[in-house]
Amino acid sequence: MDRTSTILIVARDGTEWVDVVDHLADDYGYRVLVVQGSAEALATLVDVHVDLVVAEMEEPAESGAALLTELRVSHPDIIRILILDADAPGIGRAISQAAIYQFLRKPLDAEQLALVVKRGLETRELARRHRILSREFKVSDNAGLLDLHPSLPFRAESMRFEKLVYASEKMAELCDVARQAARTELPILIQGETGTGKELLARAVHYNSARKASPLQVQNCGGMSDELLQSELFGHKRGAFTGAISDRLGLFRAADGGTVFLDEISEVSPSFQVSLLRFLQEGELKPLGSDKSLICNVRIIAASNRRLSMLVAKGEFRQDLYFRLKGFEFEVPPLRDRVEDIPVLAEFFAAKHSEAIGRKILGISASLIEKLVHYDFPGNIRELENEIRRMVALAKDGEYLTTRNLSPALQAAAPRRTPRRRPGSCLRVRP
Ligand SMILES: Nc1ncnc2c1ncn2[C@@H]1O[C@H](COP(=O)(O)OP(=O)(O)OP(=O)(O)O)[C@@H](O)[C@H]1O
Ligand SMILES: [Mg+2]
Incomplete structure (x- = not known):
């Protein structure tokens, strides 16, 4: 292993x-x-x-x-x-x-x-190897039926970092560094397009850190008023503002000893940026309506699908906060830049969703894989998962997922001219 x-x-x-x-x-x-x-x-x-x-x-x-x-x-x-x-x-x-x-x-x-x-x-390891071997045996047995594309290398073995599934070199490198970063105490900034797995990566980091036995708290910072965000994160004293009828602990202190994941960090106001910077510098926070500073020990992981360096250049995000946040900086690549992941992800989602609804899918046809790796996936992995979930729901027991099950949007999509790399073909759904 x-x-x-x-x-x-x-x-x-x-x-x-x-x-x-x-x-x-x-x-x-x-x-x-x-x-x-x-x-x-x-x-x-x-x-x-x-x-x-x-x-x-x-x-x-x-x-x-x-x-x-x-x-x-x-x-x-x-x-x-x-x-x-x-x-x-x-x-x-x-x-x-x-x-x-x-x-x-x-x-x-x-x-x-x-x-x-x-x-x-x-x-468990023997059972896993047995599954792979019997799958390979069945695929070679059915090669004609499945219209195996001769140019597709047989299959790439999928790798995992907690719930992240991947086969590409890019993700393997990223996850290797993330495993090391997890063991440190530094803040982490995760950037990447929507649906690329930023939150999954943040969760994997927490559970691979020394803080794994303490809580992981998640806060989406988008679309929240300053006051609300301050009180959600730092807590408040009773009477701090209209409607504050009792004291509130706040996420940071609720996660003491653990990790706070701040999603959509690019959306926070300049004044909140100041509070967060102070916390990152001093490890202290002040609940709203209180004049006492409290010490709190949490690790911050922040995510954004807008590039913070660009926002800094435009004067929309504090540079000092950006530097503090990026103890480690990860850019999760879009799916179209790591097409080797598409077959293993498609297989993983087909198994996951067919199991969830009790459908017996035999596998995924090579021509469908071929179609998927040529598609751009603007919604990245979330879009791929939705597509596969829909195909599984429409398929009948004992069938393969094929291009005819594709959604109209994907059917109509013009293929990208050259996939950046040939994917490994993996065709079977795990039993
Ligand atoms: N490598 C992966 N393996 C398995 N599932 C994945 C992977 N990457 C993403 N997913 C799944 O895709 C969906 C989107 O992932 P996630 O919420 O982590 O993305 P995100 O980058 O935080 O998106 P957004 O920017 O829209 O918040 C989730 O359902 C997640 O489980
Ligand atoms: Mg997210």
């Missing part, structure tokens, strides 16, 4: 797990996240790519493996391990419903658990 495996521990009481976490992280090198309860586990799974879940039995015993049962359907390739209390009664039904890989009884034995985790991950 080319990346560290991620283990999610769903504990009733995190303190009991300290030795186990240390052992898995320090001696085995896994990335370990600990959450409490199913709700927090499901929220984490939205942002984080997890390989294996270890969940403690919940109360009551009959529904104690409910989370794992849910994961069996929503995340079938995550390995599931259940931890039972020493005296828990037989739970045969729960175990078979959740199709768990293994259960262990308390007291926790760090070495035993680590061994089971290791074996579970090996099983």
Whole structure:
């Protein structure tokens, strides 16, 4: 495996797990996240790519493996391990419903658990390789039927950074630097056209940083009055303005120890820019209506689909704030500049949406891939995802997605003359 495996521990009481976490992280090198309860586990799974879940039995015993049962359907390739209390009664039904890989009884034995985790991950890797091989075998078997384009190299293996899926060199480089940037404390500025995955990248950075166990708070700064934005982020004292009927903590302090993602940062007013600059310089903020400054420790990740350097040149954005924000600066390239990602993304979205609605799609035809890689995608990945979701909804069980399922807008689109690079062809939807 080319990346560290991620283990999610769903504990009733995190303190009991300290030795186990240390052992898995320090001696085995896994990335370990600990959450409490199913709700927090499901929220984490939205942002984080997890390989294996270890969940403690919940109360009551009959529904104690409910989370794992849910994961069996929503995340079938995550390995599931259940931890039972020493005296828990037989739970045969729960175990078979959740199709768990293994259960262990308390007291926790760090070495035993680590061994089971290791074996579970090996099983997962074998299953993954088996899937790829059988897919390749089926594709070569059906090459005539599928009208495989001879000039398309067989397939590019997809890579992942949490929920970001990609195959292109450009994204691989960007994600490598983002992984390193995540481990620092510097602010990050992410720029790029709409729908390129800026928010997904911000979330991936948070969950790969030392702040991952603390909150990630998201604020869209577009279209908000100054007063509202100030109070959302920095909080306010009761009576600070009409309608402020009680004290408000504010997002920054709610995220203390964690990360605040400020979306559409280009839209904030000059006076808000001053407040933000002060915060970045001093680490202090003043709630509206208060004369006391408070210390708050958050990391800022900001995003914009307008280039801040241009706004600085036009005098619309403070240069000192721009420099503060870009501890690291990432430009997420538009999809048309990384067409190698189109086949793997199309396959990923086809699998995701066909699973969601229970449709059995066999795969994507090479001619459809060919059409997609020649299209400009002004709405970038969001537009590609919407297109595939629509095609999956229209397709029938047992069919391939083909050009005839394309939306009229894409059907009519004139192809770009030369795709910048030949994509890898990947034609099968994962079972
Ligand atoms: N590399 C990727 N792999 C999988 N899904 C992606 C990828 N990039 C983007 N997406 C999906 O595309 C959609 C848009 O992504 P996101 O919201 O992160 O974009 P954005 O750059 O923040 O867009 P905007 O500027 O409009 O806010 C989301 O549904 C996201 O899950
Ligand atoms: Mg966004």
